[in-house]
Amino acid sequence: MSTPTAASDFLVAAALVLVVAAATAAALTRDPVRQSVVLSALGFCLALLFLVVQAPDVALSQLAVGSAITPLLVLLTVRKVRRRPRDDGPAGEGPAGEGPAAADPPGSGGRGSRR
Amino acid sequence: MSRRVRTTAFWLAAAAFAVIFTLACTGLPHFGTTLHPYGSRAVAASVRQHTANVVSSVNFDQRALDTLGEESILFGAVLGSVVLLRRARDEDRAAPQPRPVLPSTLLLGAGLLPVTVLVGGYVVAHGQLSPGGGFQGGVMLATGLHLAYVAADYRVLRRVRPLAVFAALDAVGAGAFTALGFAGLVAGAAYLENVLPLGTFNQLASGGLVPLVNAAVGVEVASGVIVLVAQFLDQAVEIDEPRHHGAGAGAGGGKDGDR
Numbered sequence: 001m002s003t004p005t006a007a008s009d010f011l012v013a014a015a016l017v018l019v020v021a022a023a024t025a026a027a028l029t030r031d032p033v034r035q036s037v038v039l040s041a042l043g044f045c046l047a048l049l050f051l052v053v054q055a056p057d058v059a060l061s062q063l064a065v066g067s068a069i070t071p072l073l074v075l076l077t078v079r080k081v082r083r084r085p086r087d088d089g090p091a092g093e094g095p096a097g098e099g100p101a102a103a104d105p106p107g108s109g110g111r112g113s114r115r
Numbered sequence: 116m117s118r119r120v121r122t123t124a125f126w127l128a129a130a131a132f133a134v135i136f137t138l139a140c141t142g143l144p145h146f147g148t149t150l151h152p153y154g155s156r157a158v159a160a161s162v163r164q165h166t167a168n169v170v171s172s173v174n175f176d177q178r179a180l181d182t183l184g185e186e187s188i189l190f191g192a193v194l195g196s197v198v199l200l201r202r203a204r205d206e207d208r209a210a211p212q213p214r215p216v217l218p219s220t221l222l223l224g225a226g227l228l229p230v231t232v233l234v235g236g237y238v239v240a241h242g243q244l245s246p247g248g249g250f251q252g253g254v255m256l257a258t259g260l261h262l263a264y265v266a267a268d269y270r271v272l273r274r275v276r277p278l279a280v281f282a283a284l285d286a287v288g289a290g291a292f293t294a295l296g297f298a299g300l301v302a303g304a305a306y307l308e309n310v311l312p313l314g315t316f317n318q319l320a321s322g323g324l325v326p327l328v329n330a331a332v333g334v335e336v337a338s339g340v341i342v343l344v345a346q347f348l349d350q351a352v353e354i355d356e357p358r359h360h361g362a363g364a365g366a367g368g369g370k371d372g373d374r
Contacts, residue, residue: 061250
């Protein structure tokens with residue numbers, strides 16, 4: 001009886017370590033695009049954790065929302081914010097880099113070319 | 116409030132939270148034991164109601180009113196994002212240019228789309244029997260549909276996703292959950308009480324009201340997520356901002372503050 005319990009305890013501990021590592025990585029990542037990918041990995045680790053503590057319903061929800069929908073919405077938002085207006089004139093004008101902030105000094109429009 | 120004060124306030128609150136949370140956790144039943152006061156009652160109730168998936172029995176029967184609240188939250192969130200992300204007066208719609216897609220991406224997306232939609236439908240339909248249910252399956256259905264965008268382009272996605280239909284289905288699903296609750300009142304019981312014939316345990320038609328509420332939730336979540344992602348996709352792909360955004364030159368400047 002002790003062996004299955006020990007094995008399951010080991011699995012839970014391993015999943016917990018994975019979750020802590022992924023969550024720390026997500027918190028330390030600064031770029032939102034990379035952060036969304038790390039967030040997706042964190043969602044997967046959380047789903048693993050829920051699976052090994054025998055909560056498959058929650059694991060499925062976590063997998064669907066945490067590792068698919070949320071990163072997708074973050075990615076789409078970043079793309080919208082970084083997109084340049086269509087008929088763009090000379091570089092350096094407009095909210096290309098930081099979105100609605102529009103406080104970029106002239107000449108910093110180079111960031112806007114990232115899509 | 117200066118940065119220093121804010122940091123101090125945060126650490127004070129964090130320390131207090133850590134101490135109180137740890138103390139509260141010591142009062143919980145121990146992790147991984149055989150004694151579950153709520154669990155054993157919930158399992159007994161769900162066996163009595165002929166629902167094989169205890170979680171579904173809790174969600175859609177024993178605590179159905181809580182789930183109704185959660186679904187209303189999702190419905191309200193989708194509605195709010197539709198209102199906030201609508202095309203403003205100073206924004207233009209521009210059809211996105213199709214880009215070449217790698218053959219491997221096309222093959223993978225086209226192959227996975229039917230499989231994902233099938234699995235999502237299965238998870239919704241078997242909510243009362245096996246892990247999963249309306250919420251999980253609904254999100255799978257919605258994400259599976261967007262493989263059309265990954266595999267092809269935006270125009271293909273728009274063809275497989277009639278937005279007006281899904282927006283209406285979202286409302287129908289949310290309304291059906293609310294309306295199903297009245298079955299209990301009609302039968303002389305409480306709102307959302309499981310009064311339908313319970314069927315045979317572990318059969319597709321078992322659990323009384325559970326499969327119906329589960330299906331309503333599946334329809335609502337699938338269409339809600341599709342509508343939600345569509346608003347974000349519209350903004351990211353199709354809607355063009357005016358050039359002098361936020362510079363005070365735009366006509367419909369009222370929307371600037373919303374972003």
